[in-house]
Each structure stands twice: as structure tokens, then as C-alpha cells.
Ligand code: SF4
């Protein structure tokens with residue numbers, strides 16, 4: 001499909017891995033409402049949610065674009081002018097909400113901060129100079145050894161998009177990130193502190209103060225910037241759905257409060273992650289570090305957290 005093309009404009013091709021879930025069948029609905037329906041099945045419940053069935057295909061869209069456009073800009077153009085059925089998620093549009101994490105050219109990242117200039121690649125030809133078939137997918141954005149391909153005049157190249165890895169796909173580029181949010185919720189991602197009660201001159205309750213020195217703030221301030229986008233989880237080869245590993249985002253949340261001098265539950269928080277599916281499951285691959293959009297060195301933070309828990 002193509003849209004919005006003018007003679008003197010550059011173009012980009014988005015190759016989108018699409019997915020439409022299979023419609024719920026009447027029989028399944030009737031069965032769900034039956035008192036004789038099995039309550040748990042090795043093929044139902046969570047496992048069914050993790051492997052939704054439906055139609056999968058790859059669709060290409062070529063649209064007018066400038067190098068400085070973001071991939072989100074391109075998807076919005078497609079949605080508004082070419083194909084309203086294309087599904088993706090976003091909210092803030094500038095790297096603050098974390099709702100638009102997908103795989104771009106195979107690398108988990110945010111749609112709204114990824115530019116066409118950074119991610120469009122020449123289309124690699126199917127065979128190399130000697131006629132051998134090339135293997136492997138689209139190359140990483142910064143791979144300078146990428147096979148050079150033919151780029152038609154005016155084309156900025158091809159960008160491949162898929163839903164965030166490690167999570168079930170709901171539709172097209174929308175992944176179900178509930179497994180990550182559930183893991184974070186389990187770790188009580190809020191301050192548990194004993195505030196100092198401040199009163200007015202008249203003796204009325206004014207405010208609870210949680211006093212902290214700037215050095216103490218510095219110990220967790222960067223970690224508090226985590227936006228739960230799931231990019232680190234999508235990069236982690238161990239997370240893969242969160243069944244065997246609580247995941248890097250949850251561990252960053254735990255570390256944020258363990259290192260907060262105001263929080264009184266550090267010991268309990270450490271107990272909660274000192275488990276087989278907690279820090280023990282981390283293999284220190286450090287793939288989680290590469291793309292954090294908030295600049296958190298996730299692998300290093302988890303490494304320090306593991307040391308903290310083991311040394312207590
Ligand atoms: S640590 Fe970074 S990559 Fe991971 S969820 Fe938080 S913001 Fe996203």
C-alpha cells in the first residue's frame with residue numbers, strides 16, 4: 001500500500017508484522033458460561049492468553065516521509081490516510097509514558113523517539129554478489145557491515161516493525177504488557193515510610209514531611225525515571241513472558257524503593273526478590289541495558305541489587 005506520495009518527496013517503507021486475533025467462537029463463549037466448563041486446563045487460562053491464535057501476515061506501506069520524522073509519525077500517517085485498521089499504541093508522543101514500545105528492526109524501542117533517519121535501512125537483496133541466498137533478518141540499525149541493497153530514488157529505505165518481543169501479541173503492534181505490570185504490582189511500587197507529622201502554629205495537621213538529603217536522593221533518583229515501557233523486558237532472553245523470571249523492570253522498581261532512605265520496608269522488599277524467579281533467575285546477559293529510553297543502566301543496577309541482597 002502507498003499513500004501521500006508527491007514527486008519531490010522522499011519515501012520510507014514500513015514492513016509491519018500484523019496480527020488479528022481469531023474471533024471468539026460461539027461454542028467457546030457458551031462453554032465459558034457453562035458450570036461444566038473445566039476451570040483449569042493445561043492448554044487454557046494463562047497459557048492460552050500467552051499464545052493467542054489468529055491471522056498473521058506481513059504488510060508493507062510506502063509513504064512520503066522526511067528523515068527527521070519519527071516512526072510514530074509514519075504510523076499515524078498510515079492510520080489516517082492509508083489503512084485505518086493498523087493497530088498500535090501510543091500516548092504522550094515524546095518518550096514519557098512508555099506505551100509505544102515495539103520491536104524496530106528487531107530491537108525493542110519506543111516508536112515516538114525512533115526517527116526514520118536512524119532506523120531506515122536499504123533493502124538487502126535476497127542473494128549476495130556470488131548468487132548465494134542471504135540468511136538472517138533485517139540488520140541492526142548501527143550495523144555498518146549491513147549488505148548494501150538497492151534503494152529506489154527518493155526512498156529512505158525500509159523499517160521493519162513487530163510487536164514487543166517477550167509478550168503475547170494482542171493485535172498488530174500492540175503487546176499485552178500485563179505480565180510485567182503484575183510483577184511490578186506484586187513488589188508494592190509505592191513508598192512505605194514513617195512521615196514526620198508537621199503542624200501549623202495553631203496545632204493543626206499541616207503535612208507529612210519525608211525528609212531526605214540530596215545524597216540520599218541521588219541513590220535512587222535515576223531509577224525513579226523508569227516508565228515501565230517494557231523495552232528491557234523485551235530485550236531480556238530470560239524474561240520471555242515472565243513465567244520463570246520476574247523481569248528487569250520489576251527489579252528496577254524494587255531497587256528504586258530499596259535505595260530510598262525514606263522507605264522502611266527494604267528488608268521485606270529484598271525478601272520478595274530473593275527467590276528462584278527473582279534475582280536468582282537473572283543470568284546477567286545485560287541485553288536489558290542496551291536500549292533503556294530513560295538512560296538507566298539496567299544490567300548494572302540489577303548487578304548491584306543482587307550484591308545488596310546477597311550481602312545483607
Ligand atoms: S528500566 Fe528502562 S527499559 Fe526497563 S521498563 Fe524502565 S524505562 Fe523501560
Ligand code: FES
Nearest residue numbers: 093095097098112
Ligand atoms: S508515546 Fe509515550 S513514550 Fe512514546
